[in-house]
Amino acid sequence: MTTDLPARARVVVVGGGVIGTSVAYHLTKLGWTDVLLLEQGTLSCGTTWHAAGLVGPLRASESGTRLVQYSAELYARLEAETGLATGYRNVGGVIVARTEDRMVQLRRTAANAAAYDMECELLTPAQARDLWPVMAVDDLLGAIWLPGDGKVNPTDLTQSLAKGARQGGARIVERVRVTGYTVAGSGAGRRVTGVRTDRGDVEAEVVVTCAGQWSKALGDRAGVTVPLHSAEHFYVVTEAVDGVHPDLPIMRDPDGFTYFKEEVGGLVVGGFEPEAKPWRSPDTIPHPFEFQLLEEDWEHFSVLMDEALVRIPALAETGIRKFYNGPESFTPDNQFLLGETPGLRGHFVGAGFNSVGIASAGGAGRALAEWIVEGEATTDLVGVDVRRFAPFNANNRWLRDRVAEVLGLHYAVPWPNRELETARPFRCSPVHDRLAARGAVFGSRMGWERPNVFAPSPAEPRLHYAWGKQSWLPWSAAEQRATRQDVAVFDQTSFSKYVVSGPGSLAWLQWVCANDVDVEPGRVVYTPWLNARGTYEADLTVTRVAADEFLLVSSSATTVRDLDWLERHRPDGVTATVRDVTSAHAVLGVMGPRSREVLQALTDSALGEEAFLFATSRELFLGHATVRATRMTYVGELGWELLVPMELTTGVYDLLRAADVADAGYYTIESLRLEKGYRAFGRELTPDFGPVEAGLVFATALDRDKDFLGRSALAAHREALRAPGPRRRLVSFVLEDPEPMLWGGELVLLDGRPVGQVTSAAWGETVGACVGLAYLRRDEAVTADWLAAGGFQVDVGGDQFGIRATLRAPL
Numbered sequence: 001m002t003t004d005l006p007a008r009a010r011v012v013v014v015g016g017g018v019i020g021t022s023v024a025y026h027l028t029k030l031g032w033t034d035v036l037l038l039e040q041g042t043l044s045c046g047t048t049w050h051a052a053g054l055v056g057p058l059r060a061s062e063s064g065t066r067l068v069q070y071s072a073e074l075y076a077r078l079e080a081e082t083g084l085a086t087g088y089r090n091v092g093g094v095i096v097a098r099t100e101d102r103m104v105q106l107r108r109t110a111a112n113a114a115a116y117d118m119e120c121e122l123l124t125p126a127q128a129r130d131l132w133p134v135m136a137v138d139d140l141l142g143a144i145w146l147p148g149d150g151k152v153n154p155t156d157l158t159q160s161l162a163k164g165a166r167q168g169g170a171r172i173v174e175r176v177r178v179t180g181y182t183v184a185g186s187g188a189g190r191r192v193t194g195v196r197t198d199r200g201d202v203e204a205e206v207v208v209t210c211a212g213q214w215s216k217a218l219g220d221r222a223g224v225t226v227p228l229h230s231a232e233h234f235y236v237v238t239e240a241v242d243g244v245h246p247d248l249p250i251m252r253d254p255d256g257f258t259y260f261k262e263e264v265g266g267l268v269v270g271g272f273e274p275e276a277k278p279w280r281s282p283d284t285i286p287h288p289f290e291f292q293l294l295e296e297d298w299e300h301f302s303v304l305m306d307e308a309l310v311r312i313p314a315l316a317e318t319g320i321r322k323f324y325n326g327p328e329s330f331t332p333d334n335q336f337l338l339g340e341t342p343g344l345r346g347h348f349v350g351a352g353f354n355s356v357g358i359a360s361a362g363g364a365g366r367a368l369a370e371w372i373v374e375g376e377a378t379t380d381l382v383g384v385d386v387r388r389f390a391p392f393n394a395n396n397r398w399l400r401d402r403v404a405e406v407l408g409l410h411y412a413v414p415w416p417n418r419e420l421e422t423a424r425p426f427r428c429s430p431v432h433d434r435l436a437a438r439g440a441v442f443g444s445r446m447g448w449e450r451p452n453v454f455a456p457s458p459a460e461p462r463l464h465y466a467w468g469k470q471s472w473l474p475w476s477a478a479e480q481r482a483t484r485q486d487v488a489v490f491d492q493t494s495f496s497k498y499v500v501s502g503p504g505s506l507a508w509l510q511w512v513c514a515n516d517v518d519v520e521p522g523r524v525v526y527t528p529w530l531n532a533r534g535t536y537e538a539d540l541t542v543t544r545v546a547a548d549e550f551l552l553v554s555s556s557a558t559t560v561r562d563l564d565w566l567e568r569h570r571p572d573g574v575t576a577t578v579r580d581v582t583s584a585h586a587v588l589g590v591m592g593p594r595s596r597e598v599l600q601a602l603t604d605s606a607l608g609e610e611a612f613l614f615a616t617s618r619e620l621f622l623g624h625a626t627v628r629a630t631r632m633t634y635v636g637e638l639g640w641e642l643l644v645p646m647e648l649t650t651g652v653y654d655l656l657r658a659a660d661v662a663d664a665g666y667y668t669i670e671s672l673r674l675e676k677g678y679r680a681f682g683r684e685l686t687p688d689f690g691p692v693e694a695g696l697v698f699a700t701a702l703d704r705d706k707d708f709l710g711r712s713a714l715a716a717h718r719e720a721l722r723a724p725g726p727r728r729r730l731v732s733f734v735l736e737d738p739e740p741m742l743w744g745g746e747l748v749l750l751d752g753r754p755v756g757q758v759t760s761a762a763w764g765e766t767v768g769a770c771v772g773l774a775y776l777r778r779d780e781a782v783t784a785d786w787l788a789a790g791g792f793q794v795d796v797g798g799d800q801f802g803i804r805a806t807l808r809a810p811l
């Protein structure tokens with residue numbers, strides 16, 4: 001280990017925990033050897049050293065699963081490369097269920113495993129006890145066995161990764177405290193140029209902040225958002241327990257909030273209590289804080305210990321060797337933070353690991369290193385991308401309130417449509433209170449309160465979660481009927497909105513948009529944004545407002561990400577600006593066959609079929625307000641999206657209500673769009689799929705004489721269709737039986753063999769059954785004839801039901 005501090009390095013990694021060392025290791029593997037890792041204390045001394053070291057590869061998403069699967073493979077082979085053991089043991093894992101709802105979750109987990117080609121076996125309570133003889137099983141309904149689970153020694157793993165990084169050429173310097181960043185340029189060109197330390201400045205092209213709970217304050221100093229907050233995380237290590245041996249599997253009892261693993265003949269007993277104890281504000285995390293723990297809090301821990309005693313009665317007779325109260329970083333949505341931070345080019349972050357840092361470190365380190373070297377993420381990392389948060393998420397009090405809930409989510413039943421409850425309401429549209437008074441049940445996206453569904457009076461406006469049909473379904477069914485047969489208004493204010501203007505705006509958008517946006521002013525174009533691999537980065541509409549001015553409307557959750565993507569792909573020499581106008585305009589979607597009649601009564605402008613064509617947009621007077629009306633639909637009915645200045649929105653809404661327009665919410669949008677086969681970014685359209693697989697080549701300019709980002713890759717995808725080989729294709733489907741409820745994520749089978757997974761599903765009131773979209777894979781092209789031959793089924797919590805799959809939408 002060197003003590004000299006170099007004056008420059010190509011990459012400086014801040015933080016010598018398991019994440020920082022993994023990033024350094026993987027950078028050197030990719031040939032970037034001029035890497036300097038700076039650690040304020042000694043390796044692993046902050047959080048890593050007190051992590052429990054569980055490695056469970058099977059996750060809720062395929063991308064998350066692949067990431068941890070790679071971690072496990074790496075930990076198993078690292079000793080052979082570095083000579084330093086990681087302590088990795090592939091002991092397997094048992095998860096037990098106390099309730100029927102949990103059993104459904106476990107059966108869904110088993111189906112996920114089949115979709116990802118991983119092993120997972122359903123167990124009876126007696127079989128679970130055979131694998132884990134020290135537990136009581138009388139109250140259990142069942143369990144699953146995950147042969148791929150393992151455990152690792154976090155400190156040894158960090159040392160081994162560090163040695164591998166040094167072998168690859170990286171330098172590691174301990175006892176250097178990074179106090180900030182050096183920065184050059186401004187606006188979209190603002191760039192990190194190095195770090196400031198307590199031993200002087202170090203220049204760098206790239207800085208990677210993997211500083212755990214110190215990352216937030218460091219980010220604040222440079223104006224970058226790293227939204228995390230520490231919470232106390234508790235576990236104890238017991239004295240030896242009879243029957244506990246080093247190869248005892250990991251055991252998780254999520255209904256009791258607890259996990260267990262063997263350690264020197266005793267048990268680690270830890271968990272995720274439903275109401276957590278946030279630690280101090282990110283501004284005040286002490287330094288030094290090395291190999292240090294917080295005070296024992298037996299009262300808080302009793303929530304976990306009482307449950308542990310239910311599962312392992314022998315603990316009542318077993319002494320406690322050590323109590324660990326180690327603070328760890330949690331994020332507002334329980335997913336970690338990865339990627340280049342918007343607003344500071346060259347600065348990357350890998351932090352906020354929500355107590356799964358050890359399991360994630362191998363995969364996350366590789367993903368971040370690839371991102372740095374390639375200049376963009378190489379797989380679907382949307383769910384962990386730091387750009388899913390905005391500067392308003394940096395508020396420490398907001399984070400503190402949210403984190404109290406987030407820690408407990410680890411083992412909570414992952415209900416379909418589950419909404420977080422803390423730190424809300426947050427961002428409210430002008431009609432929020434009016435909608436609340438009309439029975440709206442709100443969800444939250446990008447901080448916005450959005451009506452999911454309206455409870456008719458006198459029903460209680462609340463969601464009651466279930467795996468089957470939830471209590472609000474009849475309310476949404478009524479909204480669906482209103483939209484298909486009459487007219488409804490949807491508050492879609494949370495849409496991301498940007499204005500691109502200036503002489504170079506067309507050239508800029510023609511490069512970034514895969515469709516052709518060189519259209520007459522007043523026309524609207526539906527387009528993907530593709531990366532160099534020809535897969536999705538965004539899915540949006542572009543309205544040409546004037547020769548040099550465009551209005552972009554995109555998903556609610558992607559405001560920061562889209563803006564960053566656009567800025568990052570501005571061609572050299574282009575003179576144009578982009579403004580985020582999301583908070584300036586509300587959006588009211590007026591949808592349904594009566595929409596024309598209702599709106600026509602409020603305006604002197606002609607709204608007839610010929611006078612106001614589909615995919616056109618213009619300003620008009622509506623009542624006393626001036627709005628931009630766009631004839632567009634995501635529900636498949638005649639309708640207009642009204643872009644309304646925030647301060648005029650209540651007036652417009654009141655006019656619509658006076659015309660007896662029904663209120664409807666996002667659950668209804670989901671059902672209606674799936675009946676029509678409309679895709680959504682983040683579900684069907686992700687950086688793992690392109691327009692060929694999604695069936696959306698028609699929404700690109702591939703057959704026109706126009707260059708665009710991702711064009712050559714997209715052309716290659718289409719060409720590959722003609723060659724023999726396996727294929728994936730998005731298909732629509734309808735469930736044959738109207739009783740079961742689907743939510744997305746379900747396994748699709750053909751004659752009992754896994755062939756794909758549902759991306760989205762919902763109740764389709766018009767179709768009279770659940771409808772959805774699913775990616776299917778086959779050794780050759782997925783054709784209409786193959787689908788028509790039938791034999792497809794979905795797995796719904798362990799039971800299989802027939803579906804009719806088609807390339808065309810059901811409605």
Ligand SMILES: NCCCC(=O)O
Pocket residue numbers: 051052053054055056252259355356359
């Ligand atoms: N740090 C504890 C991880 C718990 C789990 O993997 O379930």
